[in-house]
Structures are given as C-alpha cells and as structure tokens.
Amino acid sequence: MNREDFENILYDFKIFSNLISQEDKEFICDNTRSISYKKGTTIHDGNECSGVFLVRSGSLRVYIMSDEGKDITLYRLHAGDMCMLSASCVLQAITFDVLVDAEEDSECLVINGPAFARVSEKTPEIKIFALETAVSRFSDVMWVMQQILFMSVDKRLAVFLLDESIRLKSDNIELTHEQIAKYIGSAREVVSRMLKYFATEGIVENSRKGVKIINKDRLRALTL
Amino acid sequence: MNREDFENILYDFKIFSNLISQEDKEFICDNTRSISYKKGTTIHDGNECSGVFLVRSGSLRVYIMSDEGKDITLYRLHAGDMCMLSASCVLQAITFDVLVDAEEDSECLVINGPAFARVSEKTPEIKIFALETAVSRFSDVMWVMQQILFMSVDKRLAVFLLDESIRLKSDNIELTHEQIAKYIGSAREVVSRMLKYFATEGIVENSRKGVKIINKDRLRALTL
Numbered sequence: 001m002n003r004e005d006f007e008n009i010l011y012d013f014k015i016f017s018n019l020i021s022q023e024d025k026e027f028i029c030d031n032t033r034s035i036s037y038k039k040g041t042t043i044h045d046g047n048e049c050s051g052v053f054l055v056r057s058g059s060l061r062v063y064i065m066s067d068e069g070k071d072i073t074l075y076r077l078h079a080g081d082m083c084m085l086s087a088s089c090v091l092q093a094i095t096f097d098v099l100v101d102a103e104e105d106s107e108c109l110v111i112n113g114p115a116f117a118r119v120s121e122k123t124p125e126i127k128i129f130a131l132e133t134a135v136s137r138f139s140d141v142m143w144v145m146q147q148i149l150f151m152s153v154d155k156r157l158a159v160f161l162l163d164e165s166i167r168l169k170s171d172n173i174e175l176t177h178e179q180i181a182k183y184i185g186s187a188r189e190v191v192s193r194m195l196k197y198f199a200t201e202g203i204v205e206n207s208r209k210g211v212k213i214i215n216k217d218r219l220r221a222l223t224l
Numbered sequence: 225m226n227r228e229d230f231e232n233i234l235y236d237f238k239i240f241s242n243l244i245s246q247e248d249k250e251f252i253c254d255n256t257r258s259i260s261y262k263k264g265t266t267i268h269d270g271n272e273c274s275g276v277f278l279v280r281s282g283s284l285r286v287y288i289m290s291d292e293g294k295d296i297t298l299y300r301l302h303a304g305d306m307c308m309l310s311a312s313c314v315l316q317a318i319t320f321d322v323l324v325d326a327e328e329d330s331e332c333l334v335i336n337g338p339a340f341a342r343v344s345e346k347t348p349e350i351k352i353f354a355l356e357t358a359v360s361r362f363s364d365v366m367w368v369m370q371q372i373l374f375m376s377v378d379k380r381l382a383v384f385l386l387d388e389s390i391r392l393k394s395d396n397i398e399l400t401h402e403q404i405a406k407y408i409g410s411a412r413e414v415v416s417r418m419l420k421y422f423a424t425e426g427i428v429e430n431s432r433k434g435v436k437i438i439n440k441d442r443l444r445a446l447t448l
Contacts, residue, residue, distance in 0.1 A: 066373070066374035070373075072369075072373055092356075093357075093363060094359060095360075095363040124348035124349070127348075128351055128355065131355035131356060131359060132315075132317045134355075135317035135318060138361075138365070139317060141366070142288070142365070143320065145296075148373065149288075149294075150290035150294060
C-alpha cells in the first residue's frame, strides 16, 4: 500500500479529524502499522501495551479470563471501532487487563502506544476522544455485568440470539454452543440444555451449523 | 458558612486547580451546594442527573440493583473523592445507571450537572479530569466483576475483611453478615456459613457487633 492510500485509510477514522499539524499527522502515520490477523488469533494477551487498534474489517472480541481459563466476553469491535483497552500505557487510569482475539479474519491499523500517548498529551481533543471511547466501553461492560449478575440464562440467550440476528441481518446464527456460552457468560452445558428447550418450544432449530431462529416473536417475548 | 470558607473548601478539590478565569470559578461556586446526608440515605437513585458529588467527609456506596432488589457494590467513595457516575448528563458516554447511598453521615459538595458540563466543555483539563475519574472507576468495577465471576466466596470474603481492616486500621469489622454479603456480591446465608467456618478455624470471632480478625496470617493465606 502506498503512503497516500495508507494516510487516507488512517485519517478516515474520526479521532484523527482532531489532528491539525502536518507534523503530528506524519508522526502518527510513521508509528502506525497495517496488520492482518487470521480468525482465532490472540492479538493482545493483556500483558504488554499492544497499542491502539483501529478496526478496518472483521471483528475483534475483547474478554477477561480467570486463572482457570474461564472467560467472559466484554464486547466486540467491528469496522470503524477503536480499541483503547489494549493500550493501558496510554490511559493511566486503566489498571486492569483484557485479552483481544480476532474473531474473524480482521484487518487493523495498530498505533504504537507511546506515540499515541505523545500526540494525545499535545492535543486535548484526542485525549478526550480516547477517554470517551474507554468510558463507552465501561457502559458496555456494565451492561454485560448486569446481564450476568441479574438476568436468568434463558433471557440472556434470547437477547443474544436477537442481537446477533440483527447484527448479521440473518436468522441463522452460525456459532457453536461453546461460543454462545462464552458470549453470554455461561457454560456450554447450560446453553445446550436451554437451546434444546427453545427447540422443543418451536422457537429455534438447532443443527451442526448453528442455531436458526424460527419464531422471533416468542424469542422476543423471552427478553421482556 | 461564608462565601470565602465555601470557596476554600470547593477549590481544595484537585479538579478545580484547572479553573483559571475568575468568572468560571464564581460560576461553579454559584452552582454548588453543600449538603449533609444522614447514614442510610439514598442520595442518587439512578434516574435523574443528580450532579457531581465531591465527598468532604463520610462514605458513599455506589451500587447497581436488579429488578428483584438484589444489589452489588461497585465501589465506595471517601473524603476527597469525586463521583461522576451520578452525573450522566455530564458524560454522554455513560449509558448505565448506578445508585448511591450515604453509608455513614456524609458531607458533600454537589455541583449542578449542566453547570459542570458547561465549564468542562470550555476547559479541556476539567473534562479530561472528569473522564479520567470515570475510567478509574471502570478499573474498580472490573476488579469487582473479576472477583464475582472468577473468585470463590472464601477468597472474596478474606480479601474484603483484610481490606476493611486496613481501611479502618482495626481488626474489628462492625458490619452485619447482610452488609458483608452486599459488599462481596454474595448471599447472607453464604457469608454466615463461611464466617462460621472461619471461626471454627480460629481465623475470626463472630459476635453481634460484627467480625473480629484474630489470625491475620491465615486470613491472608486464603487470599493467595
């Protein structure tokens, strides 16, 4: 990719509308790499400062993991989104670690953490944008937490299937029970049992390929 | 309290070191009230924008509650702390509601939300401070979430008792089992059973007044 194309892609991300000086623009550009990740790759393991990810295509899953390997999905990032939590060296107030996986083949721009921090210290608008992005994720995480702590599994599963069908514009959710369990913070066995129950009620059909929603009204009724 | 004393108290809070113009200082001062809350009062019920709380003395508990009344403590605020989550009208990125109780008799300065927002829009340093405060709370909440999701009750209880004894500089934790259960996101019965077990192990003594730590080393060992 030539420099001009690269710059166009980079400056398409809204955060950089705040970059004014040519010097800062070039500095950010020099400190950004375009990286393609294969589906399933762990692209940030929570330990070092991997930098700020800008998602061009694909999907990233941000999650936390216990010592025993149990994991909980916090949120997912899609084209146009920015990941700040992988850059704890940029935001001092973030004192926890998350992991990030490429959930599909994904293309990202990755901005070096210290370089981003330098520019954000010089340009309050960029710092504010970065912090506001982090605070939005806080809202996402609170939603997940409330789901997990307060909502029963049938309701969580119904909310998840409906959200996915809206996002994918399809009634076919091509995920394994294991994957669904990770998203909703439950166990595979629990999800399998619940999907079997949904199927006997005529709400979904289960197959090897995943879950097909066949009665959306009844599924929606479960979320109320 | 006369105006000068009031200003001195207000400008003692670090965030206002960023206020430069005399006009902004007076505007904030005119839009701040000093309020005393009795122990047990709910001072923010999650629905409206109650403003920004600056804690002068006492202790506030910030928590979320399910429809069925189950609640989870997110964090507590003490003298010198600032509460941004009660001012969702200030930070647009916050889309969830929390509740705030006075846990002890507490004195607060309460800044009107729209007035705070107006000044923070004019002064990037104030906006950054407010956002950084919110992001720090995000870190606190992630810690709570990891405790609840991943840590067993005995460990959570041990961590809580040790933290409390450090905070209070005392081995006597004068809380009911019900209160402790709320703090660690468990049920009263579970906490009672666990404290009874701790007592038979010679780690604590339980009485009507609360819990007394008698073997700190063994309690610490439980947290590892």
